[in-house]
Amino acid sequence: MDSRPTVVEIDLAALRHNFSLVKQMAPAGCGILAVVKADAYGHGFQYVSEELEKLGVDAFAVAFLAEGVQLRMSGINRPVLILGGIYPGEEKRCIGLNISTALFSLEQAEALDQATLAIKCYRKAKVHLEVDTGMGRLGVPYHEAPAFLAKLRRFKNLELEGIFSHFASADELDEEGRAYSKLQAERLSEVAIEATRLGFSPRYIHVANSAAVLAMDLPFCNLVRPGIILYGGLPSKDFAGKVACKPVMRLKSRVAMLKWVEPG
Numbered sequence: 001m002d003s004r005p006t007v008v009e010i011d012l013a014a015l016r017h018n019f020s021l022v023k024q025m026a027p028a029g030c031g032i033l034a035v036v037k038a039d040a041y042g043h044g045f046q047y048v049s050e051e052l053e054k055l056g057v058d059a060f061a062v063a064f065l066a067e068g069v070q071l072r073m074s075g076i077n078r079p080v081l082i083l084g085g086i087y088p089g090e091e092k093r094c095i096g097l098n099i100s101t102a103l104f105s106l107e108q109a110e111a112l113d114q115a116t117l118a119i120k121c122y123r124k125a126k127v128h129l130e131v132d133t134g135m136g137r138l139g140v141p142y143h144e145a146p147a148f149l150a151k152l153r154r155f156k157n158l159e160l161e162g163i164f165s166h167f168a169s170a171d172e173l174d175e176e177g178r179a180y181s182k183l184q185a186e187r188l189s190e191v192a193i194e195a196t197r198l199g200f201s202p203r204y205i206h207v208a209n210s211a212a213v214l215a216m217d218l219p220f221c222n223l224v225r226p227g228i229i230l231y232g233g234l235p236s237k238d239f240a241g242k243v244a245c246k247p248v249m250r251l252k253s254r255v256a257m258l259k260w261v262e263p264g
Helices: 012-025 037-042 045-054 065-073 091-096 106-118 142-152 175-197 210-215
Strands: 007-010 031-035 059-062 080-082 100-103 125-132 158-164 204-208 249-252
Touching: 012 031, 012 045, 012 210, 031 204, 037 045, 045 065, 059 065, 065 080, 065 091, 091 106, 091 125, 100 106, 100 158, 106 125, 106 142, 106 158, 125 142, 125 175, 142 175, 158 175, 175 204, 204 210
Parallel strands: 031 059, 059 080, 080 100, 100 125, 125 158, 158 204
Antiparallel strands: 007 249
16 A cells, blocks of 8 residues: 555546536537647646547647657557657657657658658658747748748648647737737638648648637637646636636645644
């Protein structure tokens, strides 16, 4: 018997409740890409992912290839997207395990294209073009995306499975935050339209994080990307009282001693 007095309890019933809330709030016909990076936000990726798969989640998002490999090794067969992209030398394993990756450079595209040829894989390398619409992190700058897409057409062993971006301030519900999120959404929509014009048929368009699932209407997207809300957390204090999510994690301990002490 484990004698440690402090334990973490994971409530899968709460996870099911939160997943149901996301399904209710997402537009009809919109898929759910559950973010399970960082060991499912510390909740245990295997138990969480297995439960979400039973609930019918459409796909999983992770930060690095190693996390995607963990999902595959644990028997998860749903689509997996690496949000942080892959690094040189990881291409063959990514393709071999049928894991999709964020794409934000032509060097990545070239390496993936060549890796597909090298392993004589029957499938194309699946990529999601990551567009920087204003957050300033990873991604092709939105104004450079049309030219990037035009060059991407020469890589015949790549499948542009998706196009996505990250909101910078969707969790800020003041006028300024809402306006900037709206601008970012418009920029992503324009890139998606340009991709179609160039002959691409991306299966997924996504940008909605937990905050956007709760607060934004994004008719051009067909996938939402909830993270913290699945685990019972709120995107920011602006959402307090607006959604009835339940905490999935509880930290419990036993009291060893109580006593009074003099102040000082």
